[in-house]
Amino acid sequence: MRSESARVTTRAEARYRIEAPNSQPRAVKVIALDAASEPVVKRLAQLPWNRASFLTASAFACPPADGQAFSMTGWLSDLAGRTKDLVDEIASADLVVMIATAGENARAGSLIGDACAARRVMTTGLVLGTAAASEAALSQTLGQLRPHSMMLVAAGDEDYIEDMLVALRA
């Protein structure tokens, strides 16, 4: 007599796998951490997604205007420039993806990462432009994100973000 395992692992049996959905869309927040990453995130935002939303924290990477102290107000915004509240955004997220460009300032990642850790939200850091950046620049950006990313990826081409978000059903 054939074993259960032999019987059920045929191509014919594979047809009987239940077709019903086995998950609900996850809320994924994709945040550009610097000005160089912002156009990439804007392009991604034009594509159809399940529950992905796109934000930018690039203002945090810029030095304050002459003589001005840095203001926390308005540092996180949606792509239309509307200010967003970090805590609210994190609270409604299943996954936060932080996009940085190698050699750019990714320090916003520490604030976002801390907020995610406090809320037990999964974080992924994604560093782009690795092919063009120097080793030192890439290491610096990876170093900024490493303490705050449960998954850290250095990607050679920006197409990877789209593939990754699709793979994650964002």
Added chain:
Amino acid sequence: MLRKEQNDLLTQTGPGTPMGQLFRCYWVPALLADELPENECPPVRVKLLAERLLAFRDSEGRYGLIDEFCAHRGVSLWFGRNEESGLRCPYHGWKYDVTGQCIEVPSEPEESGFCRKIKLKSYPLVERGGVLWTYMGPPEKQPPLPEWEFATVPADHSFISKRLQECNWLQAMEGGIDSSHVSFLHRGELNRDPLFKGSKGNQYNLTDAKPYFEVVESAGGLLVGARRNAENGKYYWRITQWVMPSFTMIPPRADHPVHGHFWIPIDDENCWAWSFDYCATKPLTTEQLQAMHDGKGVHVKYVPGTFRPLANKDNDYLVDRAAQKAGKTFSGVEGISMQDASLQESMGPVVDRSKENLVSTDNGIIMARHRLLRAVKALTEKGIMPPGVDPAHQRVRSASMVLAQDQPFKDAARDALLVQPNVAHVSV
């Protein structure tokens, strides 16, 4: 998840398929050198990339890998007579040399030259490191011979085995770059298996089941770093190498031999899982070799006379629910390779990736698929050779190490991740 057309593209490797074209850019392991142990020994059937082939070693010791079937009436040359520098079909005596060239058709006048018009498809077959490698692509694009370290160290430094895995190559290979399953599926083996136990790294593995991951593209594929907490605020890193299309090297544990795999498609529903163990600087010990022959570590016990694992789907992998309940094994299946293979085969012959729900820690798998898709596109549209063909991409190592928190593994482990003659692997 992957869309159906992407899944089909990555999992179908027969002649004329894009992924088949990619695999045909590389030297791939075809059979163990021991399977053709002497001149004029019996031929061996070989199915690779959905092509039925026959390997033989002629009277002069030359290896051949040719179409399995006689050009005359299509009988299998596996029944052939290996004699006087060729393989003779037992049906009507047609004879072929190692290049597939017909050299005798007894029924035709020799002067007619008819036999010169008959030639079977053939591929080069060369021995390196105890493995017979073949290249199934266009002859004019044949790359240099493979330079994987396990195949270039002295013969007594390495041990190589293969086993049949009854599922598509991709779901098997993806297990090799999925570091997060080790703390679960293999937890029972880490402190028990003679080729794993005794490593300090095992304790880090077992005490920190939520590793952080780092995926970095390399010239030939990917580096997948998994970091767990070590003492004094340091991190224990395990860095896996994946080189395209299907080579993985697992990070070492203590001074045990280093192991890894190739997953080579037989057809779209079966693959060969090749497993190697080696030491860069010293011969394997008698005890280590015995353990490997006994199916420990990444090797398996076989159904006698075959390369089919003794624990297989026909016997439900000899699952032992009492051992599972007692915590001796996590899944009830004994042995690291069959723990992996049983679950990978349970997905079905070709898993439907449109139904999967990947999570962030699966980025190694997502990136590998991304790179494969990108390479297939570049090859088929622009003729660009894929990563991993260049021997420089093959001269790599895995590593395990404890680093300070601010030390990036890709920098701190730069030398450790490259082959260094007469230097041992970096290992914890």
